[in-house]
Amino acid sequence: MEASIALSGGPIRRWRPKPLIENPWTRYAVYLAAILYAGIAFGTLDINWARAAEGFERGGRFIAGFFPPDFVSKRVEITEGLIESITMTVVSTAIGIVLSIPVALGAARNLAPLPIYLFCRAIIALSRTFQEIIIAIVFVAMVGFGPLAGMLTLAFATIGFMAKLLAEDIEDIEVAQAEAVRATGASWFQLLAWGIQPQVLPRLIGLSAYRLDINFRESAVLGLVGAGGIGDTLNNSFERYEFDTAAAIMLIIIIIVMGCEYSSSWIRRRVQ
Amino acid sequence: MGAAETPPPGLMLQISGLTKRYATGDLALTDVSLTVPDGQVMALIGPSGAGKSTLIRCVNRLVEPTGGKVVLNGDDITALGQGALRRARRRMGMIFQEYALVERLSVMENVLSGRLGYVGFWRSYFRRFPQADITEAFRLLARVGLDHMVDKRADALSGGQRQRVGIVRALMQNPELLLVDEPTASLDPKTSRQIMRLVVELCGERGLAAIINIHDVALAQAFAQRIVGLQGGRIVYDGPPDGLTAEVLTTIYGEEDWSKTMSKVEEDAETEPAV
Amino acid sequence: MPVAVRGGGEKLWMRRTRAGDIVAWFGWLVGVAIVVASFELISQVTIWAFVWDAPAQGADLIGRMFPPRWSYASQLWKPMWDTINMATLGTGLAVLLGVPVAFLAAHNTTPSVVFVRPTAIFVIVFSRSINSLIWALLLVVVFGPGTLAGILSIGLRSIGFIGKLLYEAIEEIDTTQVEAITATGAGRGQVLAWGIVPQIMPAFAGITVFRWDINIREATVLGLVGAGGIGMQLQASINVLAWPQVTVIFALILVTVLASEWLSARVRHAVI
Numbered sequence: 001m002e003a004s005i006a007l008s009g010g011p012i013r014r015w016r017p018k019p020l021i022e023n024p025w026t027r028y029a030v031y032l033a034a035i036l037y038a039g040i041a042f043g044t045l046d047i048n049w050a051r052a053a054e055g056f057e058r059g060g061r062f063i064a065g066f067f068p069p070d071f072v073s074k075r076v077e078i079t080e081g082l083i084e085s086i087t088m089t090v091v092s093t094a095i096g097i098v099l100s101i102p103v104a105l106g107a108a109r110n111l112a113p114l115p116i117y118l119f120c121r122a123i124i125a126l127s128r129t130f131q132e133i134i135i136a137i138v139f140v141a142m143v144g145f146g147p148l149a150g151m152l153t154l155a156f157a158t159i160g161f162m163a164k165l166l167a168e169d170i171e172d173i174e175v176a177q178a179e180a181v182r183a184t185g186a187s188w189f190q191l192l193a194w195g196i197q198p199q200v201l202p203r204l205i206g207l208s209a210y211r212l213d214i215n216f217r218e219s220a221v222l223g224l225v226g227a228g229g230i231g232d233t234l235n236n237s238f239e240r241y242e243f244d245t246a247a248a249i250m251l252i253i254i255i256i257v258m259g260c261e262y263s264s265s266w267i268r269r270r271v272q
Numbered sequence: 273m274g275a276a277e278t279p280p281p282g283l284m285l286q287i288s289g290l291t292k293r294y295a296t297g298d299l300a301l302t303d304v305s306l307t308v309p310d311g312q313v314m315a316l317i318g319p320s321g322a323g324k325s326t327l328i329r330c331v332n333r334l335v336e337p338t339g340g341k342v343v344l345n346g347d348d349i350t351a352l353g354q355g356a357l358r359r360a361r362r363r364m365g366m367i368f369q370e371y372a373l374v375e376r377l378s379v380m381e382n383v384l385s386g387r388l389g390y391v392g393f394w395r396s397y398f399r400r401f402p403q404a405d406i407t408e409a410f411r412l413l414a415r416v417g418l419d420h421m422v423d424k425r426a427d428a429l430s431g432g433q434r435q436r437v438g439i440v441r442a443l444m445q446n447p448e449l450l451l452v453d454e455p456t457a458s459l460d461p462k463t464s465r466q467i468m469r470l471v472v473e474l475c476g477e478r479g480l481a482a483i484i485n486i487h488d489v490a491l492a493q494a495f496a497q498r499i500v501g502l503q504g505g506r507i508v509y510d511g512p513p514d515g516l517t518a519e520v521l522t523t524i525y526g527e528e529d530w531s532k533t534m535s536k537v538e539e540d541a542e543t544e545p546a547v
Numbered sequence: 548m549p550v551a552v553r554g555g556g557e558k559l560w561m562r563r564t565r566a567g568d569i570v571a572w573f574g575w576l577v578g579v580a581i582v583v584a585s586f587e588l589i590s591q592v593t594i595w596a597f598v599w600d601a602p603a604q605g606a607d608l609i610g611r612m613f614p615p616r617w618s619y620a621s622q623l624w625k626p627m628w629d630t631i632n633m634a635t636l637g638t639g640l641a642v643l644l645g646v647p648v649a650f651l652a653a654h655n656t657t658p659s660v661v662f663v664r665p666t667a668i669f670v671i672v673f674s675r676s677i678n679s680l681i682w683a684l685l686l687v688v689v690f691g692p693g694t695l696a697g698i699l700s701i702g703l704r705s706i707g708f709i710g711k712l713l714y715e716a717i718e719e720i721d722t723t724q725v726e727a728i729t730a731t732g733a734g735r736g737q738v739l740a741w742g743i744v745p746q747i748m749p750a751f752a753g754i755t756v757f758r759w760d761i762n763i764r765e766a767t768v769l770g771l772v773g774a775g776g777i778g779m780q781l782q783a784s785i786n787v788l789a790w791p792q793v794t795v796i797f798a799l800i801l802v803t804v805l806a807s808e809w810l811s812a813r814v815r816h817a818v819i
Contacts, residue, residue: 041632044625045694055690062689084592087585094582129804133680133768134797137785142604144597147589179334180372180438184445185361185389193397194385198376221680224772228592238684250681257676380560399562410558422550422560 062243069251070244074237078249081233085219088151088229092219093212095151096158097204103159104166105192111170120163127160132218136227147228154215154222161214165207166200173199209264216260220253282310283345284449284481285331290340292326292505300326302505304340308449313475313482315496315513317489319525323505324485328451331483332364333357345448362389365442367471369454371434373426373441380422382437383409386444405444412440416470432463439471443478450475450482456491464488468495489521608790615794623780623799629694630776631803633769634762637701642755644702645709652710653717655725656743667710674707679765683774694775701762701769708758716750717743753815760811767800 021027071078106112106120132153139149139156173196181195223231230249237245285308292301300323308314316324329335331342333349342349349360365386373382387405388396395401413419416436426434435455442450452471456464468484472495475482486492492499493513501509501516501524508523509516518530551559563571597604650656652667682700690696720743728742770778777796784792 037635041636044628045632045636045698051691051693059689062685083588087588090585091582091589094578125805129764129801129808130797131764131768133771134781134800138608141608142601144594146593148593148598151589174372174375176368176370176372177374180366180368180441181374181385181388183332183334183361183364183366183451184386184441185358186385187358187388187393189393190388190396193393194374194377194388198374201376217676217678221678224680224684228589234681235684238688250677253681254673254676258672261672261675381562403557403559406560407557409560 065241065243066247068244069248070242071248071252074233074242074245074248077233077236078230078245078252081223081230081249082252084147084150085216085229085231088147088154088219088222089212089215092151092154093158093208093215096155096211096215097162097208099155100159100162100166101204103163104170107163107167108170110173110175111196120167124160124164124167127156128164132157132222133225136222136225140226145226145228150219150222150227150229153227154218157218158211158215161211162207166204169200169203170196205267209267213257213260213264217253217257284308284310284312285345285483286341286343287327287331288341288343290327290330290342291338292323292330292335293338300505301330301337304502304505304507306500306507306510308481308483311475311479311481312498313472313484313496314498314500315492316483316485316500316502317487317492317524318502320487322502322524324502325453326505327502328366328453328483328485331449331451332361332366334366358389362445363448365445365447365450367435367438367442367450367452367455369457371426371431371438373434373437375427376425378423378425379413379418379429379437380409382426383413383440383444386441389445409440409444412443415474416440431459432467435459435463435467436470439467439474443474447480450480450484452482452484452486454485454487456486456488464491465494471495489516611788611790612794614791615798616789616791617795619792619795620799623777623796626770626777626780627799627803629697630766630770630778631763633694633697633701633774633776634759634766634807637698637766638705638755638759638762640698640702641705641709641758645706646713646751648706648710649713649717650739652714655720655722656717656739667714671707671710671714674703674705675711676707677704679704679769680772683769683772687773692773692775692779697766697769697774697776700774701766704765705758705762708761709754712754713747713751716747716754720746756811756814760807763807764804767804 021030103120103123106116107124109117112120135156136149136153139152143149143152177199178191178195181191186194219229219231220234221231223229223233224235226232230253234246234249234253237243237249285306287304287306290301290304290306291299293299304323304327316327318324326335330337331344331349333342333352337350340350344360344363347360349357352360374385377385381399384399384401384405387401390405391401410419410422413422416439418433418436418440421429421433426437429437438455450471455467455471459467468486468491471482471484474480484492484496493516496513499509499511499513499516500507501520503524509520521530522528551561561568648667648670651658651663652671654660654664657664657667679700682703683696686696686700690699724746725738725742728738733741766776766778768778768781770776770780771782773779777800781793781796784790784796
């Protein structure tokens, strides 16, 4: 291409952009594998296209069923569901944060000895692997239907989320600051309070606000498996084909989530 | 190896046969023996990787020595358990390269952190320090000209100001010995001289001994009473500042034209007021 | 002021003023009160007898889950394959739709700040505030049970995620590089291709793989509402209380999620 201009008189040097994968065989093999995968994936999906096509017409009627959203006739259930969701969110976030701090300290390689590190990492992995819904199923089986199961689920998920991100932050601290605190003769707890807490506190607050937001969103679906909250109400209204009520509930969820999103990003900006 | 158990009076620090091998296998210090008398300001020079940082960190055991002995005023530091080590660390103030202040804490909190070894956890957590500590903090901050900035956050200060806070933090420990690690790295030449002068003056005022790691040979010659040259983890020079000849510098740092550095030393007459 | 002078000229120092102290303690008090009150609400609707029974229930549950019915795994390969395909194709769909939305939403690439940008932002927030399970609930009604609803709900939920992270990345690019390309006389499209796209490629790859990893997790539960994948087997097994089968499903999900997490970590590590 243009690079050859500079060498007028010399032999023509061609230039093409360097491909992402150097070896042409691997490159084409990767392309081929991708195409093959897409083909097979689509082929094996057994989608009922006739049913799907019918869906658009159905969808129209379905969406029409949403309007106008009905906030009134089920307002007691809606209010109860909302209060359950909010209380679940608040308690689970608080408990989750409190429990995640020791786990995060244990999961930071620069603070914890190896056995404790592995143990705390295992807790994190366990909590993060399963989708909240699956954990909720187990908790519902253990403590019965209702918001307590939802609260335990969210608290458990919060521990994994917060501890992982907080541990990463602790591992990234400026070592010099902690070393200076250590050099004054500080004890281990003083090292945490003076050398580490000031460095990770903004992150901790930001993550907590973010997790509060996530927990509310999740609390809206845990009801699908009987773990309480507004999701219960939503699921019921779907099962009874009360789509206007369902629309009202979804609107409420969207508004609250948007509110959470704006306020949590505002908090995070404030503490940076 | 085999240092005298009871030190002759007036010996602040005795290091004998100090060896450090890191887990990576790198041998940072090999059989280093050194004594620092009371009130002596000693500069430790040497190229990067010579083991200067490791040496002073072995003194307060931020780095655990592999072998050898460190004796502070008659107490064997290397034999102490964790609690006793923390109490011993209070007796050694440390000043860091790049200041190492806790950036998000205020100047006063950073200064008071020098008292952490003396107060209990909850007292320190709620910042309820004894009034004597606070009075001392104000006095020292006034001494270095920062008493009007007590509630500024450390990250709002200039480099020279931060290093003065670092010095005050070390002095708050009421130490017997100062360990100073590259105090002037990342400071401009004028501020570097001011900081060095301040450290030396404060040592003089309190009769403190100090070990100062420094890569700037001219500064070392200007301010220290004694110079120790380290190369490859061994001491290759130990003597007065004016004994640093071109040959000596070549043994420490390798072949180079030293006339520039040497001449800079002679110009060293002008005086600026230490802050 | 935290600095005060006592009678004898002795200076006092406190971290906060008296009023500041009171505000801080009061804030903590209010926070704790809210959490306790919320917990009280949850506790009212909880049947504690069930909860005290939870250890026994848990032990009983584990007793019923073991030994796992490993032979059931032979019926799970196809649903698992569907689950992975749902996640992958859904992510693909979200990339196709989310990337343009991101460019329309970023203030430095949007064609119009007055109309297009707020619309694009609204699409992103809307998509994010509805959990993929709720999307699935809706889409199953429209398109009938099956993987199509699953793919679409994953896609619709992921548009917001990809769009949000990508438009933030676009807004954070180094403007001097864009200026330099503009200064060569490049057109709008060329500036995009040479000045902006190279800067956001690593972020884009990271975001996509990250979302794919999340989607694998999400896809495992969509079947609970009928949107295809292994969740349908899970639902069926729970309905007939076939706990030894549930164990096998959990184990399979665990392995798949760990594998996808490992893969996504490898890819993100490679591109960053």
